[in-house]
């Protein structure tokens with residue numbers, strides 16, 4: 478295999494396609510450094526002939542990061558950080574270093590606090606528990622949201638807070654601008670208003686404009702930005718846009734360690750969050766007999782118990798690794814491969830002219846990140862069960878993802894399910910699951926998701942195209 482990932486088997490076709498690709502996307506050739514990194518740090522992919530296309534699920538970790546972490550751990554003595562002894566102080570020092578790096582990475586050293594959490598879900602949960610939801614508040618969500626964000630509505634409901642969803646445009650799966658503008662600008666009379674949306678959809682890859690942050694704030698809203706699917710391949714500059722809160726998971730950016738994320742809180746919004754209880758590590762002082770407590774005045778207020786002090790330092794190293802590649806280079810690579818794949822898949826047809834694949838979401842490359850949601854159809858136009866696709870891909874050693882991806886709003890839009898149909902289903906009593914739901918609706922749900930990361934090379938894309946070709950003209 479050479480630098481650019483060409484293989485000798487079937488090289489002609491792959492070479493031709495590669496030539497076509499770089500003619501259209503010459504910027505890919507500017508990302509050669511990543512081909513070197515793939516050899517050094519991700520050689521397991523080619524050694525195991527694995528085509529990994531689930532980067533939105535979780536990024537792959539560079540082997541050098543794991544080695545760095547192993548050396549870091551085995552050459553020092555680390556203890557629980559809540560003390561002043563040498564091992565404790567050392568842990569504290571490296572946690573602070575990682576925290577500083579996170580703030581630098583998002584260019585928000587002066588304006589934000591970084592609360593370490595176990596993942597993006599836990600970051601959103603802090604907002605659910607601590608945002609001042611009550612009868613005079615309002616919550617607005619986009620219909621495109623991960624379930625970890627959708628769950629906020631239950632915190633709101635329990636406190637009597639009015640919540641609503643803004644609609645998507647069916648064809649592009651982008652927000653319906655009129656509806657969103659309308660909902661954001663006609664919400665007077667509410668004390669606290671929280672608008673929550675993803676910078677990038679975890680399903681369709683659609684990027685929802687960051688301009689909505691300013692627009693909402695100008696109308697008196699606070700904004701929680703779910704940046705989990707956006708930040709692995711795009712720069713989030715928190716000097717430029719300043720959502721009040723940002724949630725993300727680190728394994729989605731550099732793969733290792735799992736189990737860590739953060740909530741970035743704009744300092745001016747910190748006191749807006751009312752912590753309903755205290756826990757170890759979150760208070761300056763507490764008394765049993767005196768029945769009182771004082772909470773910490775910084776990020777520690779929301780970091781319940783012992784933080785993951787052995788793994789947090791690897792975050793700093795992981796972010797430095799990403800910086801050494803450069804987000805501009807990552808963006809070029811992910812963008813060129815995704816756009817080429819998108820155009821190619823859209824044109825695949827059975828011999829009778831029937832389309833093989835339908836891709837959901839915007840066809841504007843400027844509005845899409847490295848994720849494609851799609852479905853396959855046989856030559857009679859009948860939908861392939863996504864479980865069948867997953868099973869066939871398994872035999873090709875391709876890791877892709879199928880289902881509804883924890884984002885029911887997108888799936889309901891893709892399959893044109895109505896509010897009435899779904900409300901009728903949820904009025905029914907008894908145990909419910911996915912299969913019961915599709916039987917009730919008489920409609921299929923779900924899709925196949927392909928997601929591309931900076932480690933992806935043209936060969937991965939080529940193999941996936943070959944896999945798609947193998948489904949052509951099948952009954």
Ligand SMILES: Cc1ncc(COP(=O)(O)O)c(C=O)c1O
Nearest residue numbers: 596597598623625679705706726
């Ligand atoms: C956009 C988005 N938000 C939130 C989440 C939840 O992340 P986690 O499971 O790491 O908490 C994900 C996970 O895929 C995601 O893609």
